Amino acid sequence: MLSIDFDNTYARDLDGMYLPVQGAVAPDPALLWLNEPLAADLGLDPGALRGAEGVAMLTGSAMPMGATPLAMAYAGHQFGGFSPQLGDGRALLVGEVIDRHGQRRDIHLKGSGKTPFSRGGDGKAVLGPVLREVLISEAMQALGIPTTRALAATTTGETVWREAPGQGAVLARVAASHLRVGTFQFFYARQETARLKRLADYAIARHFPELTAGPDRYLDFYRAVIARQMDLVAAWMGVGFIHGVMNTDNCAISGETIDYGPCAFMDTFNPDTVYSSIDRQGRYAYGNQPVLARWNLARLGETLMPLIAPEDPAKALPQVQAALEEAETLHDAARRRVFGAKLGVSAPTDALIDGFLDILTAQSADFTQAFQALGRAASGDDTSLTGLLGADPRLSAWLEPWRGALDRPGAMARANPVYIPRNHKVEEALEAAQAGDLGKVHRLLAVIAEPYRRRAGFEDFEEPGTPAHYQTYCGT
Numbered sequence: 001m002l003s004i005d006f007d008n009t010y011a012r013d014l015d016g017m018y019l020p021v022q023g024a025v026a027p028d029p030a031l032l033w034l035n036e037p038l039a040a041d042l043g044l045d046p047g048a049l050r051g052a053e054g055v056a057m058l059t060g061s062a063m064p065m066g067a068t069p070l071a072m073a074y075a076g077h078q079f080g081g082f083s084p085q086l087g088d089g090r091a092l093l094v095g096e097v098i099d100r101h102g103q104r105r106d107i108h109l110k111g112s113g114k115t116p117f118s119r120g121g122d123g124k125a126v127l128g129p130v131l132r133e134v135l136i137s138e139a140m141q142a143l144g145i146p147t148t149r150a151l152a153a154t155t156t157g158e159t160v161w162r163e164a165p166g167q168g169a170v171l172a173r174v175a176a177s178h179l180r181v182g183t184f185q186f187f188y189a190r191q192e193t194a195r196l197k198r199l200a201d202y203a204i205a206r207h208f209p210e211l212t213a214g215p216d217r218y219l220d221f222y223r224a225v226i227a228r229q230m231d232l233v234a235a236w237m238g239v240g241f242i243h244g245v246m247n248t249d250n251c252a253i254s255g256e257t258i259d260y261g262p263c264a265f266m267d268t269f270n271p272d273t274v275y276s277s278i279d280r281q282g283r284y285a286y287g288n289q290p291v292l293a294r295w296n297l298a299r300l301g302e303t304l305m306p307l308i309a310p311e312d313p314a315k316a317l318p319q320v321q322a323a324l325e326e327a328e329t330l331h332d333a334a335r336r337r338v339f340g341a342k343l344g345v346s347a348p349t350d351a352l353i354d355g356f357l358d359i360l361t362a363q364s365a366d367f368t369q370a371f372q373a374l375g376r377a378a379s380g381d382d383t384s385l386t387g388l389l390g391a392d393p394r395l396s397a398w399l400e401p402w403r404g405a406l407d408r409p410g411a412m413a414r415a416n417p418v419y420i421p422r423n424h425k426v427e428e429a430l431e432a433a434q435a436g437d438l439g440k441v442h443r444l445l446a447v448i449a450e451p452y453r454r455r456a457g458f459e460d461f462e463e464p465g466t467p468a469h470y471q472t473y474c475g476t
Helices: 009-013 036-041 046-050 052-059 127-142 181-189 193-207 217-239 286-308 313-343 350-362 367-378 383-389 395-405 409-415 423-434 439-448
Strands: 018-020 030-034 070-072 076-078 081-083 091-098 104-110 149-161 165-175
Touching: 009 070, 009 091, 009 193, 030 046, 030 052, 030 127, 036 046, 036 149, 046 052, 052 149, 052 165, 076 181, 127 149, 127 165, 127 423, 127 439, 181 193, 181 286, 193 217, 193 286, 217 286, 217 313, 286 313, 313 350, 313 367, 313 409, 350 367, 350 395, 367 383, 367 409, 383 395, 423 439
Parallel strands: none
Antiparallel strands: 018 070, 030 149, 070 091, 076 081, 091 104, 104 165, 149 165
């Protein structure tokens, strides 16, 4: 029997900020994949989750005792345009648990059916995007980048139409919370300051409890969210990750990466790289991600002004602007930490970092392989590095100051992954899974579980795919 010790503070403390909802009944539910280590970490019984009651919860068909399924309200800027009401249109929050480390975690479903926020959609998901989120989120976890986690992937036994018919599927994911910049925007746009204050107090207590009693807690909260987001984006940049849809409703207050839609890892390095089919203007290109993160944080700052200076919100503007200006400094420092480790240099200059990246761009070099080659060069073997970049006349001039600054060569192996979820390998795995063969999904999961350790038998995962115009698509 499925028994879960829920403690659902969002449902209990934030009445009026969600709508109760029940998932659609799946006609023929089946468990496709279960993250057993994560389940155990949450204090859940993997055996019970594999049973009929567990699968019913994981598809949204039926809930166990103590669950409070609900659709969260939020707004958002999508590609710069503001939508005052978005909300969980194909998702529901099942409830919250305290994991074995004492951390509160949401259990959340995507693709579980219509909600009052569905805006005419069917609320369903198809198998390919569900498994993409499994693969990419688990890769991010193994890379050490804050992320939501995939708990399970289930099929529903129905056909769901997108561009073509697909297998209906549901993703169960886990997050520190599903509070977003867009959650704050929802109540700010409606001038519901009392609810906005309750939301902020809840977010502070949940994610930054050390700020709870502070006299300037809302400004301090803003600064804390900025710091986490700048660290997060710098980490993305360090592994060549492109989120693809950095809308404010996809910007988590917790500092976790959330919503893996048209995301991908870059092969050939170019700051202008875009993979999302809907990002026709390049708004969320790899090189724009730090700027767009700050843009999103500016929108959060707007919502907090009535709380920072309740007697006259306009008076909070200089404080909010000052905090936002700090974001660029924080990101630059985080970037130097991330790329300093990748270069094996404790105090890299921007010129040293940018000089190497400019060479990669000019030579259309593979990002991951180039840093692997640089690690071998740090040990005295320049063969692979010159093979990749030797045609660039700037390389020898760059190597001289790099070797002079190289003081942390041991850090390079821990900062430069051998394996990323290569786009062609992801697509191969998804195509096979949709044809009924999960072998390639499991093999890819095994590879990305230890991304920094080279292992025999996985050589094909080190190679980029054949250069082509690769696109990813938004939505489940």
